[in-house]
Every structure is written in C-alpha cells, then in structure tokens.
Amino acid sequence: MYNETDILKIASYFNISKEELINELDASGLHIKYGQKNISRETGFKIYNILTENRKKTVNNKILKTDIEMNSINRMEYYIKNFKIFLDTSSLLDDEIYLFIDNIVPLLKTNNKKILVIPQVGMELEKHANRSNDEKLKEKSKKIILILNKLIKQNLIEVIGGTNESFADNVFLSVFTKFRIDHNLLLITEDKKLANDIENLSNIASVKTNKVINVRKINRYGFLSKHNLNKTTDIYDSKIKSIRTNNENKKIIQHEAFKLFTKVSESINKPLSISILPKVGDILLNEKGEKIKLMNEIASGGEGIIYETDSKYIAKIYKKDQLNTRKFEKIKKMISIKIDNSSICYPREILYTTNQEFVGYLMPKAKGKELQKSLFINQLLKKNFPYWNRKNSVELCLTILEKIKYLHERNIILGDINPMNILVVSSKEVYFVDTDSYQIEGYPCPVGTINFTAPEIQRKSFNEFLRTFQNEYFAVSTLLFMIMLPGKPPYSQQGGESPIDNIIKMDFSYRLGDKTNHKTPIGQWRYMWSHLPYFVKESFYNTFHYEGSNSKPQNRINVIKWISIFKRYEKLILDGTLINQDEMALDVFPKRVKKISKFNYEKCSICKMEHKDSQMRKGICNECLSKGEHYSCKKCGKHMIYTNNQKFLQNKPKFETCFECFDGKERMYQILSCTICYSTFNIPYNEYKKLKNNNLPIPRECKKCKSNNTTKAKKNNINKQPYNVLSIGNAFSNLINNFYKK
Structure with a gap:
C-alpha cells in the first residue's frame, strides 16, 4: 500500500x-x-x-506542449510583441536562465525581436567572471557571457544605454523613465527591491501616458511569473481576466468568481417550515424589504411555480416539499456574485413572505422556444424558423458557447446541459433557464441526462459528487453535435447497444476517413455529417471515439477551443468557400452526401439530385433504382414492389400476383429422384404448400411406386404372409415376381 x-x-x-x-x-x-x-x-x-x-502529449512520437506550457508561451510571446524587454544581472545568473533562453529564442526569431541589455549588466558579469571568490559564480558568469555574445551575433540581443553610471539599478531607473512615455516596458529581474522601484514609476502622476511598466521573474520552468509585490500592472493579465458582456468589456476581479471545491458541502439539510405558500396577488419581500407582488402564473414544474411580478423580474416560488436549508444556502451563495447577463435567468434576489420565510427568488424573464422542441425536429424547425440554415446553426453554437464561457469564467458549472434548458429566439438570441440547478462551490448540480453525461460519471448519483470542467466539456460537445445534426445524439447508431453502454464504451459510429464501425444511422444523418468541414468532424470524432486524441477527460476540447473551431467554420460560410464547393453546404437537412471535387457528378432523372457517376445507371441513381411502385398480390395479398430497376433497366412487366402465386399449379418447387425406381418426379408449388401447411414431409417415392407399395401392403395384411419382399427397384421387383410364378 x-x-x-x-x-x-x-x-x-x-x-x-x-x-x-x-x-x-x-x-x-x-x-x-x-x-x-x-x-x-x-x-x-x-x-x-x-x-x-x-x-506530455505525443502525436507521431513528437512531444506537444501542454495547455499550461502553451499559456506560458503565449504570455511570453505577448510580451515580445508588445513590450521592450530588459534583462538584469540577477536574472541572467538565475538557475533557470538556460531554460528561459531555450523558451524565448524561438519566439524572438519568429517575431524578429530583440532583448535589451544595458552595458552595466555586462560589466557586472565581467567582474564576477574575473574577480569573484565564489568559483560557481565565476564559472556561471563566464558561461553567461559566452551565451550573450552568441545571441548578440544572432542579432537577438541589443545593448543600449550609456556607460557613465556604474550602478545598474540607477541606469534601469533612468532608462525606464525615459522610455515609459512611448513604450510598454518589461524588466526581468530576481531583485525584489529593484522590481518595486521600477513598478513605482507607474505611480508618477505628473507623467501622462497610456503605456505600462511590468516586472517579472524567471520561474522554475523557464517562463515568466509575477513578483509578490504590493501592486502590479499587467496588460496581458487584465486581458485574460476580461470578458465580453453585452458587447462591453468588463474586468473580472477576484471576488467575482466562485471558489472551486473538490467535495460536496457537508452542511445538514433540513426542511423549512412555512405557514402558507404564496399565490397570485400575494405580497412578498426581497432582502431590502421592498414589496414584490405576484401577478399571473406563467408556468408550473416539479420544483415550483413561475409568476410574473410587478417588478422587471419574474419569480420562482418553490413547492413546500422543495423548501429546505440547503436550497436556501445555495441560492444565497449564488446571488453573492452578480451575474450581469439578462439572457442567463440566474437568481437575482431572494424572496420571503411577510413572516420572513424563504419561498423562492427573482430572476430575469426568458423568451423563445425550447431548443428541443423548435430545432431538433424537421417539421417544427420549418414551422418555427422557416428560413433557418447551417449558417444559423453555426451562429447558434457560437452564441451558446459564449454564454457558457461567461459562466465558466466565474467557476459556474452548468451540470445539466440539455436542449430543454435553452430557449431560442434567434441564432443570436438565446436564454438559459433552470439555473438554480447550476453547480457552484460545494453545491452540486443534482440532475442530469444520459446523452449529456460523460462516460466517467455515468450511473453515478449526481448529488453525491461535484462535476469537473472536463465532465462539462463532454456535455458541451454533445450539445454542439446535436445542433449540427438536429436532435441526433452522437452515440445513436444502427443496431447498437443502449445509449448508456455506447457512451461508456465511447462507441462512436460516424466515419472519419476510413475509420468507421459501420453502424452510422442511415439516410439524412450521414448526409448531414458529410457536409461538416473535415476539421469539425475530426474534433467531434476525437472527442467521442474511444481512440480519439480528445477522448480522455484531461484532453477534452474546452469551450474556448470550440469557439475558435466554429468561428473558423463561420468564416468558410461567410466567404463563400463551402457554398462554392457544394450548393447544399448550407442545407440543414441535405438530400445527399457532400460533393468531392475529384469525382464527376450526374443528375438523376427521377430524384433530380446529383450523384457520383459511379452510382448512376442509365441516368438513374442506385437509390432510385431500388425504389418503385408498392402494391399487393391479387391472390394472397402479399406486399409487392415493382422497382425502377425492373421497369427502366430490365424492361420487365408488372406482375399482378406474387412469385409463389403466379401459375402455382404448373410451376415446380423441386425435382426429386424416386428411392425405389430411380425415376424423376416433380413436386409442384401448390402440393408443397399443402404438405407444409399440414406439417407433412416431402415424399421420396414417385406416385406409381407409392401406389404399388400401398397395394402390396394391403395384400400382405390380408394373406398374413410371414415375410415381405424388399423392393429396391421396379424392374428388380418384376423379375422376382415372374420367377415365383414359373
């Protein structure tokens, strides 16, 4: 152990x-x-x-960067592009300087930028290399000088500043004061005092500039980290923390995000007593003591009733059996952080009776129709959104992803992602409802649906554990798939097992290149899949197939990555690339697979659709050839089909009766050899049917031999002869009889 x-x-x-x-x-x-x-x-x-x-992630034996490494590289590249970067002596003598150089040199070359070093840094290194009593410092300084000279020759380091001042810290203060008006400046140093002095230059009120000064140190991975100073300013960090809400940039400060918990809150759950549940016309109070009147009932569900109020919000009033201390604590915690997004119907204020009893909360009013009932069924889609196309579907995916991103940035996990909790007004206006089930801190989302539940948490009780973002990414991917293939879950398949078993096994059926399990649902679902761009299909395949590179929880595609994928898809639609390749590229329900440029296509004379010429015969596609006129047999009523193949290619007449009934008396079922006389005899269809209906065996003797055997049997029974002659053939039997007569 x-x-x-x-x-x-x-x-x-x-x-x-x-x-x-x-x-x-x-x-x-x-x-x-x-x-x-x-x-x-x-x-x-x-x-x-x-x-x-x-x-470590590998593809074709090549090590790829982890997400953390990529974030650090992106941060470093941001500084290289937007800042003048200075190195001081303490950072050059840091133990991780070699890792830092390995990380930054490729970025400098790619962006054609340089690191700046003042002469005093070189002078200090030379002093250590020549006069230091510390042998380690001496050797290290020599190595750094050699590296610097090499980088100067490669035009990756530039020495700037005068040599009049002997102390490097004073030179940095002078250089930064001079350049700070026109440039963003970054100093990389391990010296906290110097770092603090440099950052304090940003506080000089007499200098008017929109440029910033940052100070960083080299961390153990050879990337850049903040100093633990009282005050720091970082353009990159503020951009990372900023999000877009209602087309305005707002900065998220620390207290605007919930804490991330790893286990369920252990608070005791007790029912809350209430004298009488409020109804239409009753007055309730918010936490400020303001009166809220319940007007009309809008809807009713398992948990409670939704009412219009005399305020700008609507009210959710819980049923008596739903009122408990745990729910009250969760709603209280939820409203402790403001969600300033009117399309997310999130609790805004707690509601009490006049006796100060908790009964529910206020939230923004939603609009639109359920995604499940408006887009996932062809007839309803045409009724609700008659002009909807794939461009709208991609826009809808991006709209939903942006809202999920907004919640994730505040450490809110939706948990029960499903199309019944999303209302659609248009592709760019949607509303999230049933938000009081969202997971925050130690309060889990207690509900979920099979299709949107990740394999690793299937068959678990949702109120006993906390979902992770990785669990949520699976649900997000499923929702996107079901929007692009309206209403079809990714693990639905032809002749497969139950949905839950397919999900656990990650048995994904849709083809990617030559990869397929041959269980893809037939018809329009294959057509829809084929019309997705390859990079979208690849992303879905890698997420849902057990061999996919994104199938493991830790490797799943996150919301930000999905946004970039669908923005790329949207660009291909807007610039006309897809519609130029295939006129059905924007059809939500295409009637054939996507065209491929290397094949020739021909229009079918029956369905008027274009197909590969290899799938055509005399101007008719294979699919239409297998179709035809359906009717019944005039004799037995059996279902029959007169195919287009029989009609147009084989030129066969249309039969009124089925094969079994047609000329049944004359047509033979089987030709047999008699086991007695070895002559052949026929079994007609009508006789075969009678035998089959009476559960009788097919005879092995011809009628003549059968008749003779029957006659002999009768004589033998009458004469009571003690023996029987074995008949092995008609001729042999006659020979024996003649012999006895003589």
Whole structure:
C-alpha cells in the first residue's frame, strides 16, 4: 500500500502540492479524498500515469506542449510583441536562465525581436567572471557571457544605454523613465527591491501616458511569473481576466468568481417550515424589504411555480416539499456574485413572505422556444424558423458557447446541459433557464441526462459528487453535435447497444476517413455529417471515439477551443468557400452526401439530385433504382414492389400476383429422384404448400411406386404372409415376381 508520505513524494516529484495533486486527479476523473492515508499500488501507478500524461502529449512520437506550457508561451510571446524587454544581472545568473533562453529564442526569431541589455549588466558579469571568490559564480558568469555574445551575433540581443553610471539599478531607473512615455516596458529581474522601484514609476502622476511598466521573474520552468509585490500592472493579465458582456468589456476581479471545491458541502439539510405558500396577488419581500407582488402564473414544474411580478423580474416560488436549508444556502451563495447577463435567468434576489420565510427568488424573464422542441425536429424547425440554415446553426453554437464561457469564467458549472434548458429566439438570441440547478462551490448540480453525461460519471448519483470542467466539456460537445445534426445524439447508431453502454464504451459510429464501425444511422444523418468541414468532424470524432486524441477527460476540447473551431467554420460560410464547393453546404437537412471535387457528378432523372457517376445507371441513381411502385398480390395479398430497376433497366412487366402465386399449379418447387425406381418426379408449388401447411414431409417415392407399395401392403395384411419382399427397384421387383410364378 502507498501511504500519505508516498503521495507527498509523487506530488514533490511533479513540483506540486498535495492539494494541487488531488485537484488535478479529480479533474482527470480519479478521486483521492483529503486525508486519505493509504492507496493501493495500482492506484499509485494510475496517479503517476495521469500526471505524466497531463504534462506530455505525443502525436507521431513528437512531444506537444501542454495547455499550461502553451499559456506560458503565449504570455511570453505577448510580451515580445508588445513590450521592450530588459534583462538584469540577477536574472541572467538565475538557475533557470538556460531554460528561459531555450523558451524565448524561438519566439524572438519568429517575431524578429530583440532583448535589451544595458552595458552595466555586462560589466557586472565581467567582474564576477574575473574577480569573484565564489568559483560557481565565476564559472556561471563566464558561461553567461559566452551565451550573450552568441545571441548578440544572432542579432537577438541589443545593448543600449550609456556607460557613465556604474550602478545598474540607477541606469534601469533612468532608462525606464525615459522610455515609459512611448513604450510598454518589461524588466526581468530576481531583485525584489529593484522590481518595486521600477513598478513605482507607474505611480508618477505628473507623467501622462497610456503605456505600462511590468516586472517579472524567471520561474522554475523557464517562463515568466509575477513578483509578490504590493501592486502590479499587467496588460496581458487584465486581458485574460476580461470578458465580453453585452458587447462591453468588463474586468473580472477576484471576488467575482466562485471558489472551486473538490467535495460536496457537508452542511445538514433540513426542511423549512412555512405557514402558507404564496399565490397570485400575494405580497412578498426581497432582502431590502421592498414589496414584490405576484401577478399571473406563467408556468408550473416539479420544483415550483413561475409568476410574473410587478417588478422587471419574474419569480420562482418553490413547492413546500422543495423548501429546505440547503436550497436556501445555495441560492444565497449564488446571488453573492452578480451575474450581469439578462439572457442567463440566474437568481437575482431572494424572496420571503411577510413572516420572513424563504419561498423562492427573482430572476430575469426568458423568451423563445425550447431548443428541443423548435430545432431538433424537421417539421417544427420549418414551422418555427422557416428560413433557418447551417449558417444559423453555426451562429447558434457560437452564441451558446459564449454564454457558457461567461459562466465558466466565474467557476459556474452548468451540470445539466440539455436542449430543454435553452430557449431560442434567434441564432443570436438565446436564454438559459433552470439555473438554480447550476453547480457552484460545494453545491452540486443534482440532475442530469444520459446523452449529456460523460462516460466517467455515468450511473453515478449526481448529488453525491461535484462535476469537473472536463465532465462539462463532454456535455458541451454533445450539445454542439446535436445542433449540427438536429436532435441526433452522437452515440445513436444502427443496431447498437443502449445509449448508456455506447457512451461508456465511447462507441462512436460516424466515419472519419476510413475509420468507421459501420453502424452510422442511415439516410439524412450521414448526409448531414458529410457536409461538416473535415476539421469539425475530426474534433467531434476525437472527442467521442474511444481512440480519439480528445477522448480522455484531461484532453477534452474546452469551450474556448470550440469557439475558435466554429468561428473558423463561420468564416468558410461567410466567404463563400463551402457554398462554392457544394450548393447544399448550407442545407440543414441535405438530400445527399457532400460533393468531392475529384469525382464527376450526374443528375438523376427521377430524384433530380446529383450523384457520383459511379452510382448512376442509365441516368438513374442506385437509390432510385431500388425504389418503385408498392402494391399487393391479387391472390394472397402479399406486399409487392415493382422497382425502377425492373421497369427502366430490365424492361420487365408488372406482375399482378406474387412469385409463389403466379401459375402455382404448373410451376415446380423441386425435382426429386424416386428411392425405389430411380425415376424423376416433380413436386409442384401448390402440393408443397399443402404438405407444409399440414406439417407433412416431402415424399421420396414417385406416385406409381407409392401406389404399388400401398397395394402390396394391403395384400400382405390380408394373406398374413410371414415375410415381405424388399423392393429396391421396379424392374428388380418384376423379375422376382415372374420367377415365383414359373
């Protein structure tokens, strides 16, 4: 068994704390409890493999960057493009300087930029290399000087500033004061005092500029991290934290996001007493004591009733059996952070009776029709949105993704993502409802549906654990798939197992190149799939197929990545690329597979659709050839079809009776050889039918032999002869009889 010390050793090996290790494992679907002292050796290996997999991804034996590494690279590239970057002596002598150089040099070359070094830094390095009593410092300084000279020759480092001042810190202060008006400046240093002095230059009120000064240090991975100073300003960080709400940029500060929990809150749940449930016309109070009047009832569900009020919000009033301390605590926690998005019908204010009894909450009013009932059925789609096309479907995906991104940025997990909780007004206006079930902090989302539940949490009780963002990404991917193939879950298949088994096995049926399990639903679903761009199909395949590169929880495509994928799709639609390739590219329900440029196409004379010439025969497609006129047999009523293939290609007449009934008396079922005289005889269809209906065997003797045998049997019975002559053939039987007569 592994004990707690071994778990700490694993965490130490990967340079993370025990808490970080537990959180990372939880996000990857392996749950280790806080305080758990012993784990099996097998689990220990699993932990090691998960942490290793999270840090290294390979494709064709090439190591790819992890998400964390990519974020650090993107941050560094942002600085290179937008800042003048200075290195001081302390950073050049840092233990991780070699990693830093390896990371930054490719970015400098790509962007044709340089790092700036003042002469005083070179002078300090030369001093250490020539006069230092510390041998390690001496050797290190020599190596750094050689590296700097090499980078100067490659035009990746530029030396700027005067040599009059001997102290480097003073030169940095002077240079930054001079350049700060026209440039964003970044100093990389390990010296906290210098870092603080440089950042304080931003506070000089007499200088008017919109440029900023940042100070960073080199971390253990060779990337850049903040100093723990009292005040920092970072354009990149503020952009990362900013989100778009109602087309306005707002900055999310720390208290605007919920904390991330790894286990369910253990608070005791008790029913709340209430004297009488409010109804239409009753007065309720919000937390400010303001009166809210219930007007008309809008809808009723399992949990409660929705009312219009005399305010700008509508009210959800819980039923008596739904009122408990846990629900009250959760709603109270939810409204502690403001969700400033009117299309997310999120709790805004708690409602009480005049006796201060909790009964529900106020929320924005939703509009539109359920996604499930408006877009996922062809007839209803045509009725509700008659001009809807694939461009609208892609726009709808992006609209929904932006709202989910908004919630995820505040550490809100929707949990029960499904098309019944999304109302659609148009492709660019949707409303999220049933939001009080969202997961926040230690309060789980207690509900879910099979199609939108990730494989690793199938058959689990939703109110007993907390979902992770990785679980949510599976549900998001499923929703996108069902919008692009209206109403069809990704694991529906032809002749497959139950949906839950297909999901757990990740048995995805839709073809990607030559990869298929040959269970793809027939008809329009194949056509819809074929018309998706390859990169969209690849993303879905990699997410839903057990061999896909994004099938593991830790590798799933997140919301931001999906946004970039669908924006790329939208661009191909808007610039006409897809419609130029195939006129059905924007059809929600295309009537054939997508055209491929290397094939020739011909129009079918019956369905008027274009098909590959290899699928055509005399101007008719194979599908139409198999179709035809349906009718019944005049004799037995059996269903019959007069195919287009028989009519147009084979020129056969239309038969009034089925094959079995047609000339049944004369047509033969089987030709047999008599086991007695070896002559052949026929079994007609009508005789075969009688035998079959009476459960009688097919005869093996001809009628003549059968008749002779019957006559002999009768004589033998009358004469009571003690023996029987064995007949092995008609001729042989006659010979024996003649012999006895003589």
